[in-house]
Amino acid sequence: MCTCEAEVFRTKYKQVGVDCPDRIVSVEENLARWEKMLDGTYAEGTAVVRLKTGMQAKNPAIRDHIIMRISEAPHPRIGTKCRVWPILDFSWGIDDHLIGVTHILRGLDLQKEGEVERMIWKMMGWPDREMILYGRLNFSSEYKLSKTYQRQKIQEGEFVGWEDPRTWSMQSLAKRGIQPEALRETLLDLGLSKRGIDFDKSWVYAKNTKLIDPQxxxxxxxxxxxxxxxxxxxxxxxxxxxxxxxxxxxxxxxxxxxxxxxxxxxxxxxxxxxxxxxxxxxxxxxxxxxxxxxxxxxxxxxxxxxxxxxxxxxxxxxxxxxxxxxxxxxxxxxxxxxxxxxxxxxxxxxxxxxxxxxxxxxxxxxxxxxxxxxxxxxxx
CATH class of the missing domain: 2.40.240.10 (Ribosomal Protein L25; Chain P)
Structure with a gap:
């Protein structure tokens, strides 16, 4: 349980690889602080749970990584029933083990999260998983893939709905006549390269032409x-x-x-x-x-x-x-x-x-x- 101010922890301990004072707090004190996180004694941003990943780790991003924090914002499904929430990579590490995941396909930008997961599995004595990372598939501004932008245009009546071809949504591709096989074959051709790829719509169009031309x-x-x-x-x-x-x-x-x-x-x-x-x-x-x-x-x-x-x-x-x-x-x-x-x-x-x-x-x-x-x- 760490009560260091975020900026102090980052500059005084994390960046230089030095243990913070809370790292040596007793188990009993940690449990007492945990109860205070749950009962509201600690306000949002004043206490977090850290995983002892090591303050000397080569990658500063994973040094004593946060795995749980306080959030008082209402959850869309359960409201304010809970106030302490797991960080994504911590929940991934637990979930992937519990549901029996064997292969993880993940973007290269989430490599750090994978390292944290492996630390959790090792600490718990759980088997490792096959983790395959791939580079970003980049889309130019032509595609306007912002859901916020598209939703606004739909609400304003400029777009006729999510099937409007200007949204580039899956619904719009289906409505236009882009066949699922064309998308699937294109993505299989691209593979899982770690190198970022700039998407070109002509790849899908060429596949699609072969599929729809006979009809x-x-x-x-x-x-x-x-x-x-x-x-x-x-x-x-x-x-x-x-x-x-x-x-x-x-x-x-x-x-x-x-x-x-x-x-x-x-x-x-x-x-x-x-x-x-x-x-x-x-x-x-x-x-x-x-x-x-x-x-x-x-x-x-x-x-x-x-x-x-x-x-x-x-x-x-x-x-x-x-x-x-x-x-x-x-x-x-x-x-x-x-x-x-x-x-x-x-x-x-x-x-x-x-x-x-x-x-x-x-x-x-x-x-x-x-x-x-x-x-x-x-x-x-």
């Missing part, structure tokens, strides 16, 4: 859409037949009817494709036909060039969505950015909760279907 039908999607007018089309009606899933050609194709009125077709294309579009060059509207760009501007003008796609055709391929027949899409990303655009109408036939791959954008999950619009979460 993710392809969908045309244009982000930040621009209107394009195509004239001179020598057909009254066309049907685009893109593959449902190029990775599984046996699933066949989906059909996108394309009515043509007076040789004219209006489509949306993605703003991101503008660098590939210049007057006079040929562009392939994917799985439909090739056009020749005639005018650049707020709305792009083009004319029909050919329907057939030759084996060595070098025309750039771009996504497109019909102006008169599409569905509005909003995609919430983990960084909080909401992507908007138009998708082909096929998306409206898919069930809520289904996965899809928006070609040249990424994998998404349908979260909410409304009349004329669909809300998705970005997966990877």
């Amino acid at each position: 993710s039908d392809r969908i045309f999607f244009v982000q930040n859409p621009l209107k394009m007018h195509v004239t001179g089309i020598p057909f009254d009606h066309l049907v685009a037949k893109p593959l449902i899933n190029p990775s599984l050609p046996e699933k066949g194709t989906r059909e996108i009817p394309v009515p043509v009125e007076g040789g004219l077709l209006e489509v949306y294309i993605a703003k991101a494709d503008l660098p590939a579009i210049t007057v006079g060059n040929h562009i392939r509207l994917k799985d439909l036909f090739t056009i020749e760009v005639t005018t650049m501007g707020k709305e792009i003008q083009a004319k029909f060039f050919k329907k057939e796609l030759e084996e060595h055709d070098e025309a750039s391929k771009i996504q497109w969505v019909k102006v008169q027949d599409n569905i509005k899409v909003k995609i919430l990303q983990p960084d909080g950015i909401t992507t908007t655009g138009f998708a082909e109408k096929t998306l409206a036939t898919m069930k809520q909760g289904a996965f899809a791959q928006f070609e040249r954008y990424g994998y998404v999950r349908i979260i909410k279907k409304q009349k004329g619009s669909i809300q998705c979460y970005f997966i990877n």
Whole structure:
């Protein structure tokens, strides 16, 4: 039982490796002081129980380490019933023995706690345990893993709950469509290295892609859409037949009817494709036909060039969505950015909760279907 002031103990005894006066107090006096800790004679911070780990230990952090202290703050479950509480590493040492733990996996930052546990086991004559330490898995500020911050955003109504992708919680990963196997395989690949690792979400995304790709039908999607007018089309009606899933050609194709009125077709294309579009060059509207760009501007003008796609055709391929027949899409990303655009109408036939791959954008999950619009979460 030590009644030294904390700062005095640290500077006068602990740092220089000198025994404090209370170290030689008799057993009877120790027991009397223990009763005073329990009955309230000693106030919080005026007395502690120390383990005689040795004041000459090489690591100053474990010299006569505190194992019990007074706390008068109410406990969330038992209130003020108890006022003397064990320090974490002391309770670990007792619990790990009593419940029969054989292997302890613990962060490298808790190495000191492991040393204290081993001292307790040795003093009590208990068997040692296998203790495996691993380095920190570091997350950048991108992930915002603060529960306080996330709870505040939920209470303020900015986040829709713990399933909101911006929380990066386990609930949000599941809601987005990140498979448990992807997380498990990623962590197994990382192993238990003692070297700190900076986490990269691409590791999980790569694993997840392999798992969800077979069930993710392809969908045309244009982000930040621009209107394009195509004239001179020598057909009254066309049907685009893109593959449902190029990775599984046996699933066949989906059909996108394309009515043509007076040789004219209006489509949306993605703003991101503008660098590939210049007057006079040929562009392939994917799985439909090739056009020749005639005018650049707020709305792009083009004319029909050919329907057939030759084996060595070098025309750039771009996504497109019909102006008169599409569905509005909003995609919430983990960084909080909401992507908007138009998708082909096929998306409206898919069930809520289904996965899809928006070609040249990424994998998404349908979260909410409304009349004329669909809300998705970005997966990877």
